[in-house]
Amino acid sequence: MSKKQEEYEDIPGTWVFDAQRARKGYHLNQFLYSLMKPENREEFLADERKYLMKFPMTEEQREAVIKREWNRLLELGAVSYALAKLAFTDKKSYQWMASQMVGVPEEEYVKMMLAGGRSPDGWRSKKERGEA
Amino acid sequence: MAKIIAGVGTSHTPAIGAAVDNGRTDQPYWVPLFKGYEPSKKWMAETKPDVAIIVYNDHVNAFDFKIIPTFAIGCADVFPIADEGWGPRPVPPVKGYPELASHLVQSLVLDEFDITICNEMQLDHGLTVPMTLMWGQPQEWPVRVIPLAVNVIQYPAPTGNRCYNLGKAIKKAVESWDEDLRVVIFGTGGMSHQIQGPRAGLINKEFDEAFLDGLTQDPERLAKIPPIEYMREAGAEAIELVMWLVMRGALGDNVREVYRFYHVPASSTAVGNIILEAV
Numbered sequence: 001m002s003k004k005q006e007e008y009e010d011i012p013g014t015w016v017f018d019a020q021r022a023r024k025g026y027h028l029n030q031f032l033y034s035l036m037k038p039e040n041r042e043e044f045l046a047d048e049r050k051y052l053m054k055f056p057m058t059e060e061q062r063e064a065v066i067k068r069e070w071n072r073l074l075e076l077g078a079v080s081y082a083l084a085k086l087a088f089t090d091k092k093s094y095q096w097m098a099s100q101m102v103g104v105p106e107e108e109y110v111k112m113m114l115a116g117g118r119s120p121d122g123w124r125s126k127k128e129r130g131e132a
Numbered sequence: 133m134a135k136i137i138a139g140v141g142t143s144h145t146p147a148i149g150a151a152v153d154n155g156r157t158d159q160p161y162w163v164p165l166f167k168g169y170e171p172s173k174k175w176m177a178e179t180k181p182d183v184a185i186i187v188y189n190d191h192v193n194a195f196d197f198k199i200i201p202t203f204a205i206g207c208a209d210v211f212p213i214a215d216e217g218w219g220p221r222p223v224p225p226v227k228g229y230p231e232l233a234s235h236l237v238q239s240l241v242l243d244e245f246d247i248t249i250c251n252e253m254q255l256d257h258g259l260t261v262p263m264t265l266m267w268g269q270p271q272e273w274p275v276r277v278i279p280l281a282v283n284v285i286q287y288p289a290p291t292g293n294r295c296y297n298l299g300k301a302i303k304k305a306v307e308s309w310d311e312d313l314r315v316v317i318f319g320t321g322g323m324s325h326q327i328q329g330p331r332a333g334l335i336n337k338e339f340d341e342a343f344l345d346g347l348t349q350d351p352e353r354l355a356k357i358p359p360i361e362y363m364r365e366a367g368a369e370a371i372e373l374v375m376w377l378v379m380r381g382a383l384g385d386n387v388r389e390v391y392r393f394y395h396v397p398a399s400s401t402a403v404g405n406i407i408l409e410a411v
Contacts, residue, residue, distance in 0.1 A: 007360045008287070008359075008360055008363055008364075011331070011363060011364055011368070012330075012331060013329045013330035013331030013332075014326070014328065014329050014331050014363075014368050015328065015329055016287050016363065016368060017285065017286055017287055018286070018287040018288075019286070019287070022197070022286050026197055029192070029196075029197045030196060030197055030198075032192070033192055033196040033197065035217055036193065036214070036215055036216065036217060037215070038215070038219075041217070071329055071330065074328055074329055079192070079285055079286070080327050080328035080369075081191040081192045081285055082192045083328075084191075084216075084217065085192070085216070085217040088216070088217030088218045089217060093147070093399075094146065094147070094327065094399060094400070095147065095399045095400065098327055098328075098332040098333065098399075098400050099332075101328060101329050101330060101332050102330055102332050102333060103330065109332075109333060112333055113333055113335075113396070113397035113399070113400065114161075114397060116335060116337070116396055116397075117324075117333050117334060117335025117396055117397060117400075117402065118326075118331065118332075118333040118334045118335065119334075119335075119336075120334055120336045120339075120364075120365055120366070123331050123334060124364050124365070125364075
């Protein structure tokens with residue numbers, strides 16, 4: 001079973017949360033959703049692995065949560081809006097999480113944004129960048 | 133007769149709400165943004181609409197992943213504020229307008245827009261940040277609100293064209309309500325931004341400015357922009373801009389641009405604001 005490559009898969013540095021990724025990430029995202037409740041946030045922080053075992057996600061997904069591997073989580077089907085709840089549970093901001101995904105210190109990320117943000121030039125296509 | 137008198141386009145970046153809630157609006161980072169919204173706030177204070185239809189997207193707060201409606205209308209009397217992971221925003225609960233909301237649902241479904249009905253619904257920053265930007269920090273919101281949630285989280289969001297046509301059907305639905313009401317409609321989210329992966333922080337000012345121009349001059353052109361173009365040119369999450377096309381569709385053929393403001397950055401987003409009056 002396969003389908004032809006979607007046009008958006010050529011966008012560099014991006015994991016579009018499409019139907020297939022959403023399917024893979026369902027239990028992971030439901031875990032993230034559960035962090036809306038303060039009692040769940042507490043329970044999770046007290047014993048992360050134990051809490052994660054309540055959700056039938058893959059071991060790979062659990063490991064990525066524990067290690068806070070943000071880009072890996074996106075790849076494994078987490079959606080950024082839900083991932084934010086994990087960052088908030090850690091008392092971090094969305095901006096901090098974004099800087100982690102980019103792989104730079106937060107101050108550097110803020111500096112880039114204050115200078116007008118990342119230009120789309122050079123970031124439109126994997127093919128153009130020689131990544132595909 | 134109820135009438136849609138104007139539309140508001142605005143970003144709904146959560147960091148803007150946090151800046152207000154935590155008293156940081158006078159910090160140098162935030163001063164230009166809040167100054168830029170002053171004319172819109174003044175316009176709203178003078179316009180005093182009875183009802184606001186706020187087109188926004190839920191960010192995994194009202195809806196988890198069990199059920200993902202493409203279009204949903206809130207029909208409750210009152211809507212509580214969601215705890216998004218750091219406690220609910222300290223803003224008043226949002227008063228609904230169940231009679232008019234239910235009328236909208238009925239009219240829209242007969243017009244072939246299959247709307248999900250929400251009789252209970254928590255609201256998140258997608259809806260409350262635009263309210264804060266336009267009405268400040270009142271004890272009680274001075275307007276009744278009909279929340280219209282659009283799925284932009286799981287690809288694909290409804291197309292720009294679909295959103296534009298939904299707006300037209302909303303205009304018709306509002307005008308078939310007997311009570312004399314002055315209604316404003318909000319399109320929220322955007323503008324250019326990407327908040328995931330190594331490409332996070334992408335901003336495309338040219339795209340955003342052309343989008344703002346098009347709202348007044350050529351919405352038909354905007355309605356034809358395919359999803360890939362928003363994502364590639366203006367960031368994966370810029371797809372939120374389709375919600376502005378619901379607002380534009382509801383204003384009829386001709387509009388007058390009253391005010392526009394554009395600013396980079398708020399956290400990872402380009403912030404846009406436009407006020408359009410139906411003429």
